[in-house]
Amino acid sequence: ATGEPVANANDDPLPSWNKCAARTDILDFVACATDADCPNFIPPAERIAVFDNDGTLWCEQPVYVQMQFVFDRVRQQAAQHPEWKTAEPFAAVLRHDIKALAAAGEKGMLQLLAATHTGMTTADFEQIVTQWLATARHPKFDRPYTELVYQPMLEVLAFLRSKGFKAYIVSGGGIEFMRPFTERVYGIPPEQVIGSSGKLKYELRDAEPVLMRLAELDFVDDKTGKPVGIQKLIGRRPVFAFGNSDGDYEMLRWTTAGKGSRIGLIVHHTDAEREYAYDRDSHVGRLARALDEAPDRGWSVVDMRRDWKTIFPPVAK
């Protein structure tokens, strides 16, 4: 995955898309936004596009990639923590007990995040994530997670970039879990990544300044947090929003309620064969309200099975 479309962009900027309403909506929106004679022209500085990450740009099943990272890190660190064998929620991870993990709830998740994401410098964490992403493989597809990005979405990102749009990721995932790979995989630089975060602390180590990752939550970039995160980091309202779950509902509302031309889009996971099929009842990426309100709000829904010719980029030779 390089963030560039497979086919020649001059022929068709979205070659992995079948002809469908969402594709037409994207092409029409961009054509008008970049045409100075169109009443819906958007000045380049205001061409801000926001994309959810999990389930919108890359695969989020059977569990969020960052969750798998947490599990793997707990197992890797277990030798240095013999007490984890009997202490929940760590013991549940070690014995692969999904039920006990679910029972540990949000409090358990925060304990796991603290143990695996904090107490090190930002530079050390970046290295840990980078190394894990280089070796971890998806259980169903047996490919690195960074190859399980959606080829049709890479084409949308490249198309928008070629038309002067600035694309941001706005994800409930950890901001510093994403930044190590978004530039290489999506063509999105770290400064265009918005996510959940813990508090940081500047301090000196051997007279060198470092930023320590503290075990204190700073910001949750999900649901009503998404418009807040957009305001905090971008400071202006997007014109283009793409999500896949009810966690994106407020981001879609916030984006499409703005004055002038706006577009909201939703990836609907309908392809049990090539990827996964899920919506209302999924433990991950639950999609109900946003799907129900999409027609009235004018949001385009992508039917993954029907609208996408391919799901993932070809395996690198």
Place this chain on the structure above:
Amino acid sequence: ATGEPVANANDDPLPSWNKCAARTDILDFVACATDADCPNFIPPAERIAVFDNDGTLWCEQPVYVQMQFVFDRVRQQAAQHPEWKTAEPFAAVLRHDIKALAAAGEKGMLQLLAATHTGMTTADFEQIVTQWLATARHPKFDRPYTELVYQPMLEVLAFLRSKGFKAYIVSGGGIEFMRPFTERVYGIPPEQVIGSSGKLKYELRDAEPVLMRLAELDFVDDKTGKPVGIQKLIGRRPVFAFGNSDGDYEMLRWTTAGKGSRIGLIVHHTDAEREYAYDRDSHVGRLARALDEAPDRGWSVVDMRRDWKTIFPPVAK
């Protein structure tokens, strides 16, 4: 002020600068950073420059511009708040009692900020700031504050931009107090502004989504907060940092401690005639430690009186 240099950038990108060590350092740094054959070449994506605002890009005396905004807003709102006549710190503002204000300390300042900066939507606050900036004038220079930006610094910003650098403001001032003018005045878009902030809340008003400004501090972007703010919003270490006070000390340390080619610069206010002269004992923009350590740390110090041909842009016709 348009963010563009007055003279032809082909002749001299910094025409308002006299020949001096800081000017040479900037030109040498940028020449090497943009020369692929230079050992200190910096890839375009990593050309991140950070600038303090108050006292580095615009005048911060006799009080911070945002403080003057607070005072003016309290006076404008006083008719709706008869209780302020006798309640500190509001009464102190109304009777122009600087001593009582100082005595009210940080707690008093937070009360004033809450009363003038919160309880409205982000859109309403933007409009309030824009209107104030359009009419308020500096007591000494009798010009709008947005004209009291430093012409030599506008030239540095334009020069860096022309060389593929992305310039960010990293200020202790309020992020949404700056965003309404930075694009027009400095050529810096809202998404490249980092500052202090209060918490925001997404809610519906008459079925329309808004972001409310809450009376709860979210982040203080000063001193050790500056490297933290840089990491939160940019996610990579800058290569170029320009400040003017000890509030920028940690930002200068963080920037210049990075691997490869880095540059740190300090504006020293030495011009009592054309602007103000202050450093160690100033109540605003105190500069002591960063000045003392500059030689050992290789930071360039700009002597405003000696190094700058002009201070402010010419008065618009």
